[in-house]
Amino acid sequence: MSLTKEQMIKLYRNLIRAHEYDTTMYRRMMSGRLIGFYHPGEGAMAPGVAAHTIMRDGDYTFPHHRAHGMAAMVSREMDIKRYLAEHTGKQGGCCEGRSSFHGSFPEKGLFMYSGYIGAQFSPAVGWGWAAKRNGRSQISFCGAGDGGFGQGRAHEAMLMSQNWKLPVIFWCENNGLAIYGDAAEMHPTEDISSLAQGYGMPAMVIDGQDLFACAEAAVAAFEHAREGKGPVFVELKTCRYHEHDIGTPDLRGDVQRSEEEIAELRDRDPVLLATKRVLDEGILSQDEIDQIKAQAKQEVEDNWNWADAQPIAQPTEEELMAAVFAP
Amino acid sequence: MKTVGIIVNPASGKDIRRVIARGMTVTNQEKINAVCRMVLAMDALGVERVEIMPESTGIVRRVRDLLGNDLNQLELVELEMPYIIGTQKDTIRAAKLMEEQDFGCVIVMGGDGTSRVTVKGSNNIPLLPVSTGTNNVFPQMVEGTLAGLAAAAIATNRVCVHEACQQSMRLELLNEASEIEDIALVDLVVVDEGDIGARAVWDESTVKELFLTHSRPSDIGLSAIGGCMHPLPKFGDKGLHIELGMSGQEVLAPVAPGMLKRVHVSDYQVIEAGRIIPLKSEYGVVALDGERELNLKEGEKYRVFFNQEGPQVIDVDRTLELLIASGAMSAIQENL
Numbered sequence: 001m002s003l004t005k006e007q008m009i010k011l012y013r014n015l016i017r018a019h020e021y022d023t024t025m026y027r028r029m030m031s032g033r034l035i036g037f038y039h040p041g042e043g044a045m046a047p048g049v050a051a052h053t054i055m056r057d058g059d060y061t062f063p064h065h066r067a068h069g070m071a072a073m074v075s076r077e078m079d080i081k082r083y084l085a086e087h088t089g090k091q092g093g094c095c096e097g098r099s100s101f102h103g104s105f106p107e108k109g110l111f112m113y114s115g116y117i118g119a120q121f122s123p124a125v126g127w128g129w130a131a132k133r134n135g136r137s138q139i140s141f142c143g144a145g146d147g148g149f150g151q152g153r154a155h156e157a158m159l160m161s162q163n164w165k166l167p168v169i170f171w172c173e174n175n176g177l178a179i180y181g182d183a184a185e186m187h188p189t190e191d192i193s194s195l196a197q198g199y200g201m202p203a204m205v206i207d208g209q210d211l212f213a214c215a216e217a218a219v220a221a222f223e224h225a226r227e228g229k230g231p232v233f234v235e236l237k238t239c240r241y242h243e244h245d246i247g248t249p250d251l252r253g254d255v256q257r258s259e260e261e262i263a264e265l266r267d268r269d270p271v272l273l274a275t276k277r278v279l280d281e282g283i284l285s286q287d288e289i290d291q292i293k294a295q296a297k298q299e300v301e302d303n304w305n306w307a308d309a310q311p312i313a314q315p316t317e318e319e320l321m322a323a324v325f326a327p
Numbered sequence: 328m329k330t331v332g333i334i335v336n337p338a339s340g341k342d343i344r345r346v347i348a349r350g351m352t353v354t355n356q357e358k359i360n361a362v363c364r365m366v367l368a369m370d371a372l373g374v375e376r377v378e379i380m381p382e383s384t385g386i387v388r389r390v391r392d393l394l395g396n397d398l399n400q401l402e403l404v405e406l407e408m409p410y411i412i413g414t415q416k417d418t419i420r421a422a423k424l425m426e427e428q429d430f431g432c433v434i435v436m437g438g439d440g441t442s443r444v445t446v447k448g449s450n451n452i453p454l455l456p457v458s459t460g461t462n463n464v465f466p467q468m469v470e471g472t473l474a475g476l477a478a479a480a481i482a483t484n485r486v487c488v489h490e491a492c493q494q495s496m497r498l499e500l501l502n503e504a505s506e507i508e509d510i511a512l513v514d515l516v517v518v519d520e521g522d523i524g525a526r527a528v529w530d531e532s533t534v535k536e537l538f539l540t541h542s543r544p545s546d547i548g549l550s551a552i553g554g555c556m557h558p559l560p561k562f563g564d565k566g567l568h569i570e571l572g573m574s575g576q577e578v579l580a581p582v583a584p585g586m587l588k589r590v591h592v593s594d595y596q597v598i599e600a601g602r603i604i605p606l607k608s609e610y611g612v613v614a615l616d617g618e619r620e621l622n623l624k625e626g627e628k629y630r631v632f633f634n635q636e637g638p639q640v641i642d643v644d645r646t647l648e649l650l651i652a653s654g655a656m657s658a659i660q661e662n663l
Binding site for chain 1: 337338341342343344345346347349352354355356383384385533622
């Protein structure tokens with residue numbers, strides 16, 4: 001159950017890459033070089049990176065929308081330059097440049113993003129059912145935030161998954177805020193995972209800022225599901241440093257979040273904590289860490305250069321209608 | 328009349344052992360309900376002030392909401408702390424403050440780890456540890472109302488604290504300079520893993536050696552390896568040092584809830600309180616009371632001190648017997 005040194009290095013590398021993509025997206029949005037909107041993920045990348053690094057090929061995933069699933073795409077080694085092209089309305093984007101921020105890499109088990117909170121619960125259960133019928137020890141990963149678990153679909157999904165013992169992982173990245181809504185006011189209990197008890201589902205609460213603790217939790221949860229024991233609820237306590245999506249005010253209720261609060265949150269930044277861990281335990285040297293960071297920067301730059309070079313998507317009306325199931 | 332302190336660990340009873348083992352889940356809602364029961368009992372016995380360590384879930388506010396106007400004279404407040412971080416450092420600081428302010432006792436709601444961290448803050452304040460964790464070897468499984476009565480008996484001087492308490496042994500991990508690196512109240516275990524990861528230890532195959540303050544057959548967790556082999560009472564003056572290997576005496580032990588495993592004990596010795604025993608392992612991770620805490624530094628020699636002068640722990644059964652024998656329960660009947 002413990003992580004190997006190789007796994008720890010891979011996890012760390014993916015966290016640095018995801019962080020680099022996310023912070024670049026933020027800068028591009030602020031300088032008008034992204035289409036649509038962006039939900040920045042700085043401070044919140046560890047849970048998604050951990051889960052998707054541990055996942056196997058063949059697993060299905062419906063990642064949390066934070067950072068637009070960047071943690072998932074990076075860690076599952078999806079063709080991320082096509083996502084960057086998508087986010088800038090270019091041909092060659094993963095949805096032909098028509099969707100703004102929606103990701104789709106079916107070859108890697110990522111079928112959809114959603115335009116509304118909590119849409120992923122229903123298909124995650126369906127794919128969980130398929131995974132069970134396939135009999136190949138696949139899992140169906142359902143990521144959402146504290147806000148998403150307030151949706152009715154979340155409860156239906158947990159009920160069905162537990163009743164039918166489906167290999168669904170309910171991965172709740174609880175940052176305490178649903179846009180402006182304080183989780184303490186929107187949920188009657190402090191831990192969203194206490195919902196799982198009502199469905200007889202095993203649940204655990206994990207420090208979402210600790211990359212390696214998140215990864216161990218993923219190993220434990222995925223194994224449980226793969227062994228046919230049914231779904232698991234994993235709650236990761238995390239945070240975000242920026243507003244819900246760029247351009248909206250950064251409020252808790254109707255009160256602006258203070259700089260002091262954000263500064264305190266940054267004290268437990270996942271990149272800082274993971275860097276300290278790999279250095280303290282001799283997993284990586286400072287030179288190796290610097291190399292990983294430089295490689296991540298180069299990767300991001302190369303992929304953006306590719307995306308920026310693609311022509312703008314200009315579908316005909318016929319092409320647009322061909323991709324719509326119910327106009 | 329003294330103030331009673333309460334420390335509640337909002338994170339206890341919820342970690343990875345709910346999935347790896349079949350650890351009991353204790354929701355924060357149930358912890359809040361238990362605190363309500365404690366406070367009501369203390370109010371009935373005339374306690375005037377209870378202070379609860381502040382933490383992120385706002386337990387004091389929630390308890391007050393639930394109790395409404397049900398309290399008579401008892402004032403329920405948050406312990407004043409300059410700031411909270413959301414880690415075990417809050418508990419250490421809270422326990423220190425409670426000792427400095429001469430609290431009568433502190434009720435600690437959590438598992439073995441929560442009690443351990445409380446003692447790091449104060450070894451002197453009488454503890455009433457109440458189980459809400461996973462293995463719950465150090466804390467007691469006691470109903471909140473009765474815990475409240477016992478705490479009140481001490482705080483109102485109806486029962487002498489020295490008669491009510493038993494002294495626990497504690498293990499101290501010493502470095503080469505004989506400085507205390509950390510402590511444990513139940514077990515100090517060296518595991519053969521290079522990472523601290525999700526903190527909780529459950530994999531007995533990685534355990535190299537154990538130091539135990541006691542070993543009861545009724546305990547669960549890694550200390551059960553001792554309990555199933557050479558029982559020693561809690562609050563005694565002897566502990567155990569056990570080495571595990573690939574051969575030796577085979578022991579079947581409940582190392583986690585719902586998890587019985589066979590281990591091979593290659594050697595063990597009974598250790599009298601007061602002795603200092605060197606660690607045989609030169610590398611690995613040290614787990615204290617079930618949680619991985621620190622990596623052994625390469626080349627450094629560590630030792631474990633079996634210190635008899637650990638915390639004073641309130642024996643709830645004994646305290647309540649003394650309380651009833653004092654006639655206090657009859658005398659205050661009109662207040663109920």
